Amino acid sequence: MAKLNVCLKRIFIFFNLFFAVVGGLILGLGLVGRLFYQRNTAEWENQTSGFTVMFVVGGVTIAISLVGAYGAQREKRIPLIVFLTACFVACFGLLRLAVPAAIYHPMLENDMEGMFRAKLPLNKAPPGVQEVAESIQQTLKCCGLFSYTDWGHDIPNSCLCQDSEDEIEGKCQYVQYQSMLLSFTDPQKLIYKQTCFPVLKFYLSKAMDIFLGVFFGLAALALLGAVISAVLLAQLMKSTVGVPVVFSVSSLPAKRNIWSQPPKYTELYNEPEK
Template sequence: MAQINSCLKRTFIVFNFFFAIIGGIIIGLAVLSQILTSAEEDQSMEGRGMGLIVLYVMGAITMLLGLLGAFGAYKEQKLSLVVFLVCMVIGAFLMIRAGIPAAIARPQVEGILEEKFRDLLPLNSASFQVKHMADTLQTQMHCCGLFSYTDWNDDIPASCQCSAEDEEKYECRMLSYSYLRQGRSIYSKPCFPILMHYVLLLADITLGVIFTLAALAVLGMVLSSIMIHQLRQANRTTILLSVPSIFTPGPPKYQELHNPPPPY
């Protein structure tokens, strides 16, 4: 006999399947990131291994919790629901603890990065790794310099060059002979504002994911708590109160005083 409200049970199962799908999406993103970055062997990709491990672990835990919650609701198993509830409490606490400081630090990201990038100037006298990073940004983002093309002084690399095809798609500018030995068309936009756009977009997406998971964890806590309460109420032994015999009514008083008629 079902002990949990059927509507609540179906809602909780759907919620947990959605939770498991999110875990599968996280694992898929980790696999895609690993494929796209597998060919990169430079020093800028040294930290990708730890990031991929974190994605795999988060995806696996999310998927397993979703399946555990759905199983506990379907079988109306109290132990599975209690484990799910404990995990949701821990998950909500961790998400909120990580999300609030990140949201507070978000407006300071641009200033911190700008200070660090300005320490790399001038680019023409920077290390090989910094030059390689700048060349990669300029090639992929179609920009020149971190804050201006003057970051390279007079040694502007070929990655800044704007071809005839690029002039139709991107903003370019022609440098006069006072800066270079030959006139050259270069990208007019600096790289730092473009880079910051993607950094802040990634930060906003990360904050959205963190607080969305926190909200889902709180919702899971509420639903699982209600179902555990229903299971506890259904398992309680019903106590029937019996009326003591001392209060059993006796025969009417008029029967005691009634005298039968004498026989004839």
């Protein structure tokens, strides 16, 4: 059997087992998501393609990882070649997604701002847009996308600062507004001082950073796996090169014709293991 570097071999096997576990987690998340969304028929139909991608990615990751671990453990060339090819394909695919995203990242904030400004004023936006805006305001404790005036004179209850601790911490402010019912008065509302767009922009930037970090990190790991598998293949092929074994032939009887003598040696080669 071929001899590989024991330390490198163990690192490679651990590397593959780790990715097999990652593939199992992806499959588990896909299964949990499927069971969660399957309760609602409409949502389930919209999420089918996403779960299919998770199942495929998880299954392929497990399969390739096990092939690589088997090839290293049994010191087989073909499984290592399959793993090497899969790593190069995965690295290229990840970079194909991550590089354009990194280039587009600086322009994303401007596009996002333009998309939100197109929805103003919020008090005249479609009901679906207003529901989403109010949900964001309740969750992030903010009012309006760029200003509370985005709601015109119809500031919703989701803008109201109802927590006394937030008021003490200076997160709230009083604003004047006109009321259609109380046209002779000038009432005030205590609303959140923070607007929503800066918070959304911050979380979007963090999400993009995480996305790019994960994709570039996985691409680097795939490249590392390819390099290690290439080194193991080089060691494997070097140790299985045919080595000539020379056997000497004993001297022949004196009476035989010298021209009929067999060769004085025979070369035998060890066949490379596949």
